[in-house]
Amino acid sequence: MEQRSQWGTRAGFILAAVGSAVGLGNIWRFPYVAYENGGGAFFIPYLFALLTAGIPILIMEFTIGHKYRGSAPLSFFRMKGKGAEWLGWWGIFVSFVISTYYAVIIAWAMKYTIYSFNTAWGDDTGGFLFGSVLNLADTPGEVGGIVPGVLLPLLLVWALAFIILLAGVKRGIELANRIFIPMLVVVFLLVVIRALTLDGAVLGLEAFFKPDLSKLANSQVWVAAYGHIFFSLSIAFAIMITYSSYLPKKSDITNNAFITGFANSGFELLAGIGVFAALGFMATQANTSVAEVASAGVGLAFVVFPKIINEMPGMSGLFGALFFLSLVLAGLTSLISICETYIAGVQDKFNVSRTKSVVFGVGLAAIISLLFATRGGLYFLDVADYFINQFGVAAIGLVEVILIAWVFKKLRVFENHANEISDIRVGMWWKVCLSVVTPIVLGYMMFDLLRINIF
Ligand code: PHE
Numbered sequence: 001m002e003q004r005s006q007w008g009t010r011a012g013f014i015l016a017a018v019g020s021a022v023g024l025g026n027i028w029r030f031p032y033v034a035y036e037n038g039g040g041a042f043f044i045p046y047l048f049a050l051l052t053a054g055i056p057i058l059i060m061e062f063t064i065g066h067k068y069r070g071s072a073p074l075s076f077f078r079m080k081g082k083g084a085e086w087l088g089w090w091g092i093f094v095s096f097v098i099s100t101y102y103a104v105i106i107a108w109a110m111k112y113t114i115y116s117f118n119t120a121w122g123d124d125t126g127g128f129l130f131g132s133v134l135n136l137a138d139t140p141g142e143v144g145g146i147v148p149g150v151l152l153p154l155l156l157v158w159a160l161a162f163i164i165l166l167a168g169v170k171r172g173i174e175l176a177n178r179i180f181i182p183m184l185v186v187v188f189l190l191v192v193i194r195a196l197t198l199d200g201a202v203l204g205l206e207a208f209f210k211p212d213l214s215k216l217a218n219s220q221v222w223v224a225a226y227g228h229i230f231f232s233l234s235i236a237f238a239i240m241i242t243y244s245s246y247l248p249k250k251s252d253i254t255n256n257a258f259i260t261g262f263a264n265s266g267f268e269l270l271a272g273i274g275v276f277a278a279l280g281f282m283a284t285q286a287n288t289s290v291a292e293v294a295s296a297g298v299g300l301a302f303v304v305f306p307k308i309i310n311e312m313p314g315m316s317g318l319f320g321a322l323f324f325l326s327l328v329l330a331g332l333t334s335l336i337s338i339c340e341t342y343i344a345g346v347q348d349k350f351n352v353s354r355t356k357s358v359v360f361g362v363g364l365a366a367i368i369s370l371l372f373a374t375r376g377g378l379y380f381l382d383v384a385d386y387f388i389n390q391f392g393v394a395a396i397g398l399v400e401v402i403l404i405a406w407v408f409k410k411l412r413v414f415e416n417h418a419n420e421i422s423d424i425r426v427g428m429w430w431k432v433c434l435s436v437v438t439p440i441v442l443g444y445m446m447f448d449l450l451r452i453n454i455f
Contacts, residue, residue, distance in 0.1 A: 004069060005169035005354075007246050012174035014259055017243055019177040019333030020234045021264040022184070024105055027327055028301040030228065030268045031208070031275040035294055037224045038215030039208055045216070045225035050265060053441065054229040056433040057397070058257040059426060060404065061235060063414045065244030066253055071344035072238035075245065080408050087400060091238030092345045094392040096361075098237070099338040100369040101384050103161070106335060107153035107373070108133065108302060109327035116309060116320030125306040126299075150373045157335070158366040164336055165343060165358045169246050173340065177333055184329040188267075191323050192274035195281070198312070204280020207290035208272055223445045231389060233264055234334070236397040238341040245344070254422040275300070278308050285311045301327065339365065394449070398442040405435035 007013040034042045068075035073088030111133065115121055121128040133150070164172045195201060215221045230236055244253070282293045282304065295304050301324075309320040339362055347357040372384075404410050411431050419425050 005246050006248055008170045008174055010251065010256075012170070012178065013243070013247055013251070014256055014263075015177040015181050016173055016333075016337070017240065017256065017260045018263045018267075019181050020239055020243065020337030021232060021260060021334075022181075022267045022330050023232075023234075023334030024102065024327060024331050025228075025232045025334075026264065026268045027188075027271045027275070027330060028298075030232065031272045032294060032300055033224055033228050034272055035208060035276070037221040038212045040211030041213050041215055042221065042225065045222045046229070046265075049222075049225040049229040049441075050261060052433045052437045053226060053397075054233050054235065055257055055261040056426075056430050057235045057401070057438070058233060058240060058261055059254050059418060059430065060401075060414060060434060061240040062244040062247075062253040062257050063418050065241040066247050066251060067414070067417050069245050071245065071348045072241045072341060073345050074348040075241055079410065084403065084408070087396075087403065088238055088241070088345065090399075091236065091241075091396055092342045094388055094396065095237045095239060095338045095341045096365060097384060097388055097392075099335060099342075099365050101372045102331065102335050102338065103157045103365070103369050104150070104154060104372040105298070106157045106328055106331035107150050109324045109331060110153040110156065111150065112302065112306070113321050113324040113328060115306075116324060117317045119306070119310055119317065119320070121306045121310075123310065125310070126303045128306070129298075129302045151370075154369065154373055155366075157332070158362060158369070160332060161335055161339055162358065162362050165339055165362060166355060168354065173336055176336060180329045180333050184326055184333075187322050187329065188270065188274070188326040191319065191326060192270055192277070194319050195274045195277035198277060198281035200280040200282075200284025201277035202280065203283060204276035204278065204290055205273065207280065207294075208276035219444070219448070222441070223448060226441055226445060227389065227394065230393045230397055232268065233261060234337060236393055236400060237338070238345070239337050242341045242344045243337065250421060252422045252424075253418050254424045254426055258424065278305070282308045282311065394442050394445045398439065398446060401434050401438050401442070405431075405439070411435060 007016070034046070037045075064075050064079070068078040070078060071088065072091050073085045076084040076086075076088040164176045166172065167175070234240060247253075276290070279290050279293050283290045286293060293304060294300070305320070305323060309316045309323075312319060342365075343354070343357045343361045346352065346361055347354055350357075404414075411434060415426055415431065
């Protein structure tokens with residue numbers, strides 16, 4: 001058996017955890033989720049979810065990985081035998097599915113980085129995305145526009161992930177994050193500063209921050225906040241357990257969890273400011289309201305942003321390229337973390353070398369991802385994303401906290417483990433959040449979803 005890998009430095013681990021958390025979700029998901037759920041008022045449920053579920057679960061998952069030193073299935077097995085191992089595989093399954101379409105979105109962002117320079121999308125940016133770009137993928141390898149179809153960038157994304165993962169935890173994942181994350185921060189800051197200096201930026205910020213307090217009475221807003229925190233922090237996906245299993249024995253878990261949580265939220269806030277400043281500009285140009293130009297999901301990044309870039313004065317191509325490059329960088333570091341969960345899982349379970357596990361895991365994911373790069377691929381992507389986000393995440397989170405807090409009764413043990421090595425002590429608040437607050441909110445969330453979808 002190969003010796004278990006370890007992070008080289010503490011900063012390396014934190015950068016990798018932040019790299020996993022900061023992803024596509026921060027840049028295109030957070031701004032519109034916040035806006036739709038009360039704008040400024042959304043920060044209340046958001047902070048509540050961060051402090052009662054996000055950071056407490058992060059501390060718990062870091063503790064599990066650090067204490068049991070295994071991939072998610074192995075860690076759960078060491079915690080409570082066969083009866084718990086499946087929970088790790090469930091997380092791995094969800095991660096695997098996410099990785100197959102996450103890679104496709106990064107591939108689009110890569111294409112758009114290049115398109116930006118000469119605004120290749122023309123005036124009808126929606127028609128361009130759904131017509132030219134997505135249909136191009138129908139005939140893999142066909143050359144159209146200025147770069148070949150989605151296939152080529154998709155292969156490039158997988159090749160990058162493959163090389164980084166093959167190089168190992170320290171020389172691959174850690175090194176990649178040490179390069180990509182500082183780069184992302186610089187690139188994204190440039191985007192935000194430029195967006196803030198556009199005409200009408202203030203209008204966008206007003207729309208984003210203006211609180212609609214009446215929304216706080218709506219339980220859906222609270223559900224949205226919890227759902228977003230889970231996705232954004234990459235918790236309940238087996239990822240953070242895997243990453244923390246590579247920590248050296250003497251590591252301050254609690255402190256690391258706070259840093260990761262706040263860094264992720266800070267980036268998210270920055271993204272909201274940048275995106276809405278740009279939307280304010282767009283609304284001013286089109287003489288409408290911000291609500292009119294804001295759009296959800298894929299449309300925000302790939303339809304609305306190209307429009308904004310079309311309208312921008314001076315060096316708009318560069319602005320566009322930097323915006324899409326930040327999507328690529330943020331996405332890649334998250335993709336690597338998702339793949340690492342199943343690579344580590346397979347390696348631990350079947351006792352194979354890292355190389356074999358990477359070839360098998362990444363290879364299989366790459367092949368399946370081709371499905372999303374075909375005509376109609378967007379449809380599959382939407383369906384997969386919907387089910388994963390709605391059912392996968394909340395359900396795993398719920399089962400995880402109930403089993404650990406109430407069935408396995410492990411919170412006391414984890415509390416001691418975390419406190420042994422940290423300056424920040426966890427105690428009552430942490431246990432109450434995990435055993436009472438989070439199960440109630442997630443339970444309500446599941447109940448609500450079943451009600452909406454089935455009845
Ligand atoms: N946290 C990442 C984001 O915000 C997404 C992600 C989800 C990463 C699941 C890994 C696993 O985009």
